[in-house]
Amino acid sequence: MADPFISVAERLAPAFAAVAGSACDPVVRPSDRADAQANGALALAKSLGISPREVAQKVLEAAGDVSDILSSTEIAGPGFINLVFSNSFIAQQLFEATSGSRLGVRASARPETVVVDYSAPNVAKEMHVGHLRSTVIGDAIVRVLEFVGNTVLRENHIGDWGTPFGMLIEHLIDMGEQNAAHELSVGDLDGFYKEARRKFEGSDEFKDRARHRVVLLQGGDEDTLRLWRTLVSESTQYFNRVYTQLDVLLTDDDLMGESAYNHLLVPVVERLQKQGLLVESDGAEVVFADGFTNRENEPLPLIIRKGDGGYNYATTDLACVIDRVERLKATSMLYVVGAPQAQHLQMVEAVARQAGWLPEGSTMNHISFGSVLGSDRKMLKSRSGGETVKLAALLDEAVERAEVAVTEKNPEMSSADRSDVARMIGIGAVKYSDLSTDRVKDYIFDWDRMLSFEGNTAPYLQYAHARICSIFRRAGVERSSVRSVVPHIGEPQERELALRVLRFDSAVWETIDTLSPHKLCTYLFELATDFTAFYEHCPVLKTGHEDTRESRLALCDATARVMEQGLALLGIRSPEQM
Numbered sequence: 001m002a003d004p005f006i007s008v009a010e011r012l013a014p015a016f017a018a019v020a021g022s023a024c025d026p027v028v029r030p031s032d033r034a035d036a037q038a039n040g041a042l043a044l045a046k047s048l049g050i051s052p053r054e055v056a057q058k059v060l061e062a063a064g065d066v067s068d069i070l071s072s073t074e075i076a077g078p079g080f081i082n083l084v085f086s087n088s089f090i091a092q093q094l095f096e097a098t099s100g101s102r103l104g105v106r107a108s109a110r111p112e113t114v115v116v117d118y119s120a121p122n123v124a125k126e127m128h129v130g131h132l133r134s135t136v137i138g139d140a141i142v143r144v145l146e147f148v149g150n151t152v153l154r155e156n157h158i159g160d161w162g163t164p165f166g167m168l169i170e171h172l173i174d175m176g177e178q179n180a181a182h183e184l185s186v187g188d189l190d191g192f193y194k195e196a197r198r199k200f201e202g203s204d205e206f207k208d209r210a211r212h213r214v215v216l217l218q219g220g221d222e223d224t225l226r227l228w229r230t231l232v233s234e235s236t237q238y239f240n241r242v243y244t245q246l247d248v249l250l251t252d253d254d255l256m257g258e259s260a261y262n263h264l265l266v267p268v269v270e271r272l273q274k275q276g277l278l279v280e281s282d283g284a285e286v287v288f289a290d291g292f293t294n295r296e297n298e299p300l301p302l303i304i305r306k307g308d309g310g311y312n313y314a315t316t317d318l319a320c321v322i323d324r325v326e327r328l329k330a331t332s333m334l335y336v337v338g339a340p341q342a343q344h345l346q347m348v349e350a351v352a353r354q355a356g357w358l359p360e361g362s363t364m365n366h367i368s369f370g371s372v373l374g375s376d377r378k379m380l381k382s383r384s385g386g387e388t389v390k391l392a393a394l395l396d397e398a399v400e401r402a403e404v405a406v407t408e409k410n411p412e413m414s415s416a417d418r419s420d421v422a423r424m425i426g427i428g429a430v431k432y433s434d435l436s437t438d439r440v441k442d443y444i445f446d447w448d449r450m451l452s453f454e455g456n457t458a459p460y461l462q463y464a465h466a467r468i469c470s471i472f473r474r475a476g477v478e479r480s481s482v483r484s485v486v487p488h489i490g491e492p493q494e495r496e497l498a499l500r501v502l503r504f505d506s507a508v509w510e511t512i513d514t515l516s517p518h519k520l521c522t523y524l525f526e527l528a529t530d531f532t533a534f535y536e537h538c539p540v541l542k543t544g545h546e547d548t549r550e551s552r553l554a555l556c557d558a559t560a561r562v563m564e565q566g567l568a569l570l571g572i573r574s575p576e577q578m
Helices: 004-020 040-048 052-063 087-097 129-147 164-175 177-185 189-202 204-219 222-246 258-274 313-327 339-354 391-409 415-435 458-475 492-502 504-514 518-537 546-569
Strands: 028-030 036-038 070-076 080-085 113-117 151-155 279-281 284-293 299-305 332-335 363-366
Touching: 004 028, 004 036, 004 040, 004 052, 004 080, 004 087, 040 052, 040 080, 052 070, 052 080, 080 087, 087 492, 087 546, 113 129, 129 151, 129 222, 129 391, 129 415, 129 504, 129 546, 164 177, 164 189, 164 204, 164 222, 177 189, 177 222, 189 204, 204 222, 222 391, 222 415, 258 299, 258 313, 284 339, 299 313, 299 339, 313 339, 339 363, 391 415, 415 458, 415 518, 458 518, 458 546, 492 504, 492 518, 492 546, 504 518, 504 546, 518 546
Parallel strands: 113 151, 113 332, 332 363
Antiparallel strands: 028 036, 036 080, 070 080, 279 284, 284 299
């Protein structure tokens, strides 16, 4: 085990068990007064009827000689056990962690099949800044879950069905298929949608045509379906351009639009009827989910089929649950959607459990998030102030701004290299600004802050990685050549950096346990900060320090590998020069 905190907990667990008479958690945590602190004596003292300090003393006696991992132990306060790792132990753990591609991160003890539902744009509508959060948070969650060995199924639940498609298809016919396809292909989806909406609201004749077209679509009319496929295909090509620009994992294989569940809508109703869960309320067929009430404390219904026979979002979402559990064999479902959908998803989960479609042990979690705000602390708008910022335009601007910053920082860089690095920095800056914020909170979009080479930003972390790569270039040494070196830990800054590298495992697992990418961001920022302190106080290539050179190069390489892997788990690339 490469994580020293886990190693020492495993070492002390038998001693605690010997004192307690049964298995007992040592409760080992990082400490400001030592490397670690075992706090398990406090809870154990109450059951044993002796003081926590006595318990702590008995634990240390039972543990015996621990000098191979600890340089000192101390009982402090009411019974805390302060633990200081030996430098040789830290060095060996670091060597073991970096000997493999996983860099010390534990694989999942019980790998799951996880469906992650994220991004979810609408056909014939452009992706805006509101889609940014779902897409980058979902992408990071997918990467981290896959890294520890889970089978992860990405599902992009696009809006590709429903009553709006009547007006969209009729507008397509009015324009002519070829002209409409061209307009959609150049990315003017919003213009197409708005013009269709304008005609729908302004013309009764067009409105009647649109409504009839919906009937044809839902009835499976082949010509209508062909026109619908044109809309979906052109929109999908646009989505793919944005996903490529944003550098996320989503592909056409991950598309699961609302239309994909049409065949399950009738079975949802039939199965709920058979189980006696479906009841009539105000002309609609609904299910009253246990535990949900409105403001008047009356039971709150989940509408399954409306009075006109149409299906609701809840019907599709229940069909998703059936499909994901019964066909995909998912044991965990994660929904990366905005916070306002919380009650809806809770009710869907409750009904799915009442119906027996979500078996014991299967989980359904809502990964909610706040909004992206402008400097006025209102929803981020375009420069004109009238519209939500389009995602493609925002990403273009990020790369343009990054290229200016790279040119100022490294004017000697070739044009081709500068273009590549600018894309890594610009896209990385946008992603990291989003991911480094606790996802449940709103955050203010600030170009100057996110593109800064100082502070908790992607450029700062990317620069730390690039700086290490430059050290090896100047030394004329291949990074892989130092990976057989067990580093010597002497200076405090070496020690702090080595311990931080070894906390990568905990950072990854805390991110998974909380489904919060900002935990990993915080760790990487602390890693970069510790590297800066190390680099300033511990000469690597300076004349007169040849005896520590190889060891410190090994420590540099370990840091760069963890930084690169950590950023990759966030979907951010690490340039080798900046």
